[in-house]
Amino acid sequence: MQIYFNNSLTKNKEEFKPIKNNQVGLYTCGPTVYGYPHIGNFRAYLTWDLLKRFLVSQNFTVTHIMNLTDVGHLVSDDDFGEDKLEKAAKREGKNAWEIAEFFIQDFKNSLKDLNILEPTHFVRATETINEQIEFVKVLEEKGFLYKTSDGLYFDTSKIADYGKIANIQNIDLQAGARIELNSEKKNITDFAVWKFSPADQKRDMEWESPWGTGFPGWHLECSVMSRMYLGDTFDIHTGGIDHLAIHHPNEMAQSEAVTGKLQANYWLHNEFLKFEGGKMSKSAGTFVTIENLKEKNISPLAYRYFVLLTHYRKALNFSQDALEAAQNALVNLVKTIANFNDGGQVDSASLEKFYSVLADDLNTPQAVAVLQEVLASDLADQDKLATVYQMDEVLGLDLKNLKTQILSLSAEVNDLLTQREQARSNKDWSLSDVLRVRLQSLGVEVEDTAVGQKAMRIKI
Numbered sequence: 001m002q003i004y005f006n007n008s009l010t011k012n013k014e015e016f017k018p019i020k021n022n023q024v025g026l027y028t029c030g031p032t033v034y035g036y037p038h039i040g041n042f043r044a045y046l047t048w049d050l051l052k053r054f055l056v057s058q059n060f061t062v063t064h065i066m067n068l069t070d071v072g073h074l075v076s077d078d079d080f081g082e083d084k085l086e087k088a089a090k091r092e093g094k095n096a097w098e099i100a101e102f103f104i105q106d107f108k109n110s111l112k113d114l115n116i117l118e119p120t121h122f123v124r125a126t127e128t129i130n131e132q133i134e135f136v137k138v139l140e141e142k143g144f145l146y147k148t149s150d151g152l153y154f155d156t157s158k159i160a161d162y163g164k165i166a167n168i169q170n171i172d173l174q175a176g177a178r179i180e181l182n183s184e185k186k187n188i189t190d191f192a193v194w195k196f197s198p199a200d201q202k203r204d205m206e207w208e209s210p211w212g213t214g215f216p217g218w219h220l221e222c223s224v225m226s227r228m229y230l231g232d233t234f235d236i237h238t239g240g241i242d243h244l245a246i247h248h249p250n251e252m253a254q255s256e257a258v259t260g261k262l263q264a265n266y267w268l269h270n271e272f273l274k275f276e277g278g279k280m281s282k283s284a285g286t287f288v289t290i291e292n293l294k295e296k297n298i299s300p301l302a303y304r305y306f307v308l309l310t311h312y313r314k315a316l317n318f319s320q321d322a323l324e325a326a327q328n329a330l331v332n333l334v335k336t337i338a339n340f341n342d343g344g345q346v347d348s349a350s351l352e353k354f355y356s357v358l359a360d361d362l363n364t365p366q367a368v369a370v371l372q373e374v375l376a377s378d379l380a381d382q383d384k385l386a387t388v389y390q391m392d393e394v395l396g397l398d399l400k401n402l403k404t405q406i407l408s409l410s411a412e413v414n415d416l417l418t419q420r421e422q423a424r425s426n427k428d429w430s431l432s433d434v435l436r437v438r439l440q441s442l443g444v445e446v447e448d449t450a451v452g453q454k455a456m457r458i459k460i
């Protein structure tokens with residue numbers, strides 16, 4: 001099947017052709033591990049998980065690398081201000097290593113909640129300091145760097161088409177463009193590849209280097225890790241649209257400066273999750289975490305379903321109502337398949353249609369619509385189930401488990417069901433109704449069918 005992606009690099013929809021036949025090198029910019037991410041951050045990881053699952057369904061072997069930024073990301077993306085981890089450490093009365101450890105675990109737990117497959121390799125920035133120093137040495141030898149009082153900077157004017165991915169190469173990078181925050185920068189877009197530790201301060205994370213004690217700039221790790229694991233040029237580089245203006249142009253510039261080659265052939269960016277038209281922010285009280293969803297009895301998988309309902313390149317508007325509607329739709333889906341038995345055949349025509357809409361730049365809303373069509377079709381129930389399960393290998397809603405979950409009833413519930421069955425055979429309808437209400441209060445819905453009672457849990 002031909003697969004097409006909207007490539008941010010060329011601004012075109014292009015047919016996907018991997019460098020090596022059926023193998024794909026995929027790099028995803030990961031989180032900075034200094035705090036709880038909001039659910040908007042996970043839109044990216046959900047999107048790239050779907051991309052990976054889809055490629056696997058098309059018989060590609062995917063090597064997926066994700067970095068974990070545990071050093072060097074400053075409060076401003078522009079190499080200014082405190083290191084986010086060192087700042088969090090001070091606030092929490094811990095050190096930066098403990099902060100990293102804690103939030104890496106938290107991030108991994110959230111991926112599990114969202115049924116996101118872990119990358120082939122998670123790589124921490126602090127695990128590749130030597131490789132990053134070696135990379136900077138090459139940049140220095142090739143004449144791309146200059147030194148200021150606070151670090152080594154990359155001179156972006158030395159890359160002819162710097163910023164091509166973000167359409168920023170035409171701005172005047174020279175005269176009058178210096179920013180006040182760092183008057184030693186030659187061009188507004190220059191960025192640090194190595195920052196010096198402040199003279200009067202011992203950082204939790206700092207290393208010796210040929211240029212002085214310090215730490216790597218936050219763009220560096222992605223250039224270094226992607227090259228280590230995927231080679232000079234690899235297939236697909238993904239990230240949130242927030243990386244389009246600064247982080248990705250800088251990664252590309254460093255990589256091209258060192259290798260003389262394009263870092264990746266396809267660059268995919270997902271749009272933001274918006275909260276009432278704006279960004280999620282702590283100060284506006286619109287910062288929602290995975291934990292917050294659970295507190296409100298929203299399953300992280302319902303959030304996954306919600307994300308699938310909008311194409312990744314369109315802004316997604318978050319509201320509690322829309323999320324609850326998505327959760328209800330998912331519950332209904334699971335209830336429908338709860339009545340179906342295993343052992344059916346996959347309907348290949350439906351599956352082909354499902355794959356073909358995803359092959360068109362990951363059209364997930366259409367893919368969900370195809371799945372719903374299968375449920376509404378006149379296929380045999382068993383075949384519907386087999387087909388839906390096959391589709392779920394890509395959608396990742398974990399339907400098999402959700403089905404088991406809503407059908408698994410506690411001993412207490414089973415006991416009430418037996419009592420109710422007894423009441424019904426005694427034609428004691430009022431007791432039967434009382435027991436139904438009791439069951440409802442335990443989150444269980446009971447339906448009377450020709451073959452007896454059918455009970456399942458209401459919530460996922």
Ligand SMILES: [Zn+2]
Binds near residue numbers: 028029247251
């Ligand atoms: Zn990156």
